[in-house]
Amino acid sequence: MSWLALSLSLGFVGLAAIVSRYQELGLEKELAIAVVRTLIQLTIAGYVLSYVFASQHLIFMVLMLVLMMGVAAQNAAKRGKGIPGALRIVLIGIVVSEALSLMLLLFLGIPGTPQYIIPLSGMIIGNSMVASGVTLNRFSSEFTLRRGEVELALSLGAAPKKASLSVIKAAVKAGMIPTIDSMKTVGLVQLPGMMTGQILAGADPIQAVRYQILVMFMISGATAITSLIVVLQGYLAYFTPEAQLKSS
Amino acid sequence: MLFSIVTGLNCWALNMKIELKNVSLSIQQDDQTVELLKGVSLEARLGVIHALLGPSGSGKSTLLYTINRLREIQGGEITLEGKDIRRINVFELRRRIGLVMQKPIFFPGTVGENILFGPRLWSKDNMTLVDPRHYIELVQLDPAWVSRDPSTLSGGQQQRVSLARTLANNPEVLLLDEPTSALDAQASEHLETLITHLCSERGLTVIWVTHDVHQAKRIAHDVTLLYRGRVVEHGEAKRFFASPSTEEGQTYLAGKLGGQL
Ligand SMILES: Nc1ncnc2c1ncn2[C@@H]1O[C@H](COP(=O)(O)OP(=O)(O)O)[C@@H](O)[C@H]1O
Ligand SMILES: [Mg+2]
Numbered sequence: 001m002s003w004l005a006l007s008l009s010l011g012f013v014g015l016a017a018i019v020s021r022y023q024e025l026g027l028e029k030e031l032a033i034a035v036v037r038t039l040i041q042l043t044i045a046g047y048v049l050s051y052v053f054a055s056q057h058l059i060f061m062v063l064m065l066v067l068m069m070g071v072a073a074q075n076a077a078k079r080g081k082g083i084p085g086a087l088r089i090v091l092i093g094i095v096v097s098e099a100l101s102l103m104l105l106l107f108l109g110i111p112g113t114p115q116y117i118i119p120l121s122g123m124i125i126g127n128s129m130v131a132s133g134v135t136l137n138r139f140s141s142e143f144t145l146r147r148g149e150v151e152l153a154l155s156l157g158a159a160p161k162k163a164s165l166s167v168i169k170a171a172v173k174a175g176m177i178p179t180i181d182s183m184k185t186v187g188l189v190q191l192p193g194m195m196t197g198q199i200l201a202g203a204d205p206i207q208a209v210r211y212q213i214l215v216m217f218m219i220s221g222a223t224a225i226t227s228l229i230v231v232l233q234g235y236l237a238y239f240t241p242e243a244q245l246k247s248s
Numbered sequence: 249m250l251f252s253i254v255t256g257l258n259c260w261a262l263n264m265k266i267e268l269k270n271v272s273l274s275i276q277q278d279d280q281t282v283e284l285l286k287g288v289s290l291e292a293r294l295g296v297i298h299a300l301l302g303p304s305g306s307g308k309s310t311l312l313y314t315i316n317r318l319r320e321i322q323g324g325e326i327t328l329e330g331k332d333i334r335r336i337n338v339f340e341l342r343r344r345i346g347l348v349m350q351k352p353i354f355f356p357g358t359v360g361e362n363i364l365f366g367p368r369l370w371s372k373d374n375m376t377l378v379d380p381r382h383y384i385e386l387v388q389l390d391p392a393w394v395s396r397d398p399s400t401l402s403g404g405q406q407q408r409v410s411l412a413r414t415l416a417n418n419p420e421v422l423l424l425d426e427p428t429s430a431l432d433a434q435a436s437e438h439l440e441t442l443i444t445h446l447c448s449e450r451g452l453t454v455i456w457v458t459h460d461v462h463q464a465k466r467i468a469h470d471v472t473l474l475y476r477g478r479v480v481e482h483g484e485a486k487r488f489f490a491s492p493s494t495e496e497g498q499t500y501l502a503g504k505l506g507g508q509l
Contacts, residue, residue, distance in 0.1 A: 008411065033429075148353045149353055152349065152355075155316060155318060155341065155342055155347040155349070156364075156365055156366045156369070156417060157339045157417065158339075158369055162369070166356070240320065244318055244319065245318070245382070
């Protein structure tokens with residue numbers, strides 16, 4: 001695609017701006033910032049990626065993965081406001097699920113080159129980010145809702161984990177459901193971004209589909225692991241070492 | 249002589265199920281330290297009902313929750329049969345000291361599942377589990393209700409199921425936090441009779457929080473009056489109701505001791 005065609009695509013953004021103005025949504029400034037950020041971030045990403053792909057040094061790939069995980073964790077931790085150590089909790093969840101997924105991918109024979117590892121990791125990390133954000137968010141709202149039930153369980157002699165089990169389950173479930181839902185409608189409602197990109201770039205749709213299936217399966221596992229890790233660390237923040245509820 | 253002093257002391261110690269010595273608890277609120285309990289001392293005798301009275305906001309619930317260690321004290325000491333509760337495994341402590349909360353709350357599930365919550369924590373295999381119907385009968389409800397949804401019961405029945413759930417842990421001490429505050433007169437008196445009976449039958453030590461002087465008169469052997477986090481009266485119920493020794497005590501019995509907002 002030529003640069004000219006790309007600049008003309010700004011017309012679509014113009015449409016969004018008109019809607020915003022007409023409906024007095026006041027989103028024009030946000031929109032302008034978003035356009036500039038999209039342009040800059042993706043352009044930089046493109047150049048960085050082509051450099052990393054061309055380079056023989058795996059260190060660049062590793063650096064890039066570290067950066068991706070750091071940004072993702074930072075973003076998801078915002079959902080866990082009020083949970084002490086949310087950033088650390090989310091980071092551990094994302095790193096572990098990324099590591100496990102990568103091991104599995106390499107075991108399945110996916111080449112360990114940046115060209116494969118970075119886009120696949122992007123999808124794992126991105127989805128883990130969303131899952132851990134949703135999980136933390138749900139955990140804290142559900143905990144507030146069921147505080148009485150949790151304290152009742154403590155009063156009967158339950159350990160904190162047992163006392164918050166129903167909250168833990170609800171949060172993990174909330175973290176996993178978006179992935180499961182998208183697995184159920186994929187190909188019917190939407191074509192996933194990765195597959196669309198591959199097909200547009202001229203790849204064989206059948207080949208693209210195979211990778212997509214791999215990616216969907218991988219994401220379902222990765223998000224489940226992330227949610228579980230996040231919640232199993234997160235619940236501890238609500239209790240004292242003497243198995244008492246911390247005051248809210 | 250020496251012998252009789254020793255046995256005397258021993259007797260006295262055995263008679264005291266729970267003792268609070270100079271207990272204090274404060275919380276941080278908006279950068280301020282708020283003292284909820286200020287040097288509270290009291291004793292609960294073995295096998296009798298002890299009423300904890302006081303206007304609302306005086307710290308009765310907070311005090312009750314320190315005894316099974318749902319709240320941590322910052323000063324003083326609480327002992328169960330002479331042993332500092334901080335030296336008892338906290339889960340075992342909570343099994344031995346049962347609590348019935350002010351409002352009945354239930355876990356999702358049937359009456360029977362709620363009653364089995366405690367026993368399931370302790371039994372290694374489910375084969376030796378107690379029969380929940382036994383505890384339903386104990387609180388004078390129909391054992392056939394074992395599979396009912398607790399939310400379909402009346403307030404008084406719900407509070408009795410809560411009691412059955414606590415009793416299923418086989419506690420030695422029962423902490424009751426205004427269990428009748430949401431019940432009508434008839435349901436309240438039913439629960440009073442039931443608990444009085446259980447107390448004498450099973451030798452339970454009961455600490456019963458109430459703000460109802462008439463109820464305290466009906467049920468209590470001993471009384472503590474708490475006001476703004478301090479003990480203002482502590483002793484035998486008969487003496488307290490006949491002639492309160494403090495001004496606050498007199499004002500409270502006259503129904504004029506105000507609570508905190
Ligand atoms: N976790 C808490 N945070 C803030 N204030 C509290 C907390 N727990 C209790 N209080 C306050 O402490 C005081 C005593 O409360 P409570 O023990 O419930 O009294 P009572 O049971 O006698 O009505 C009240 O003023 C209450 O608002
Ligand atoms: Mg209270």
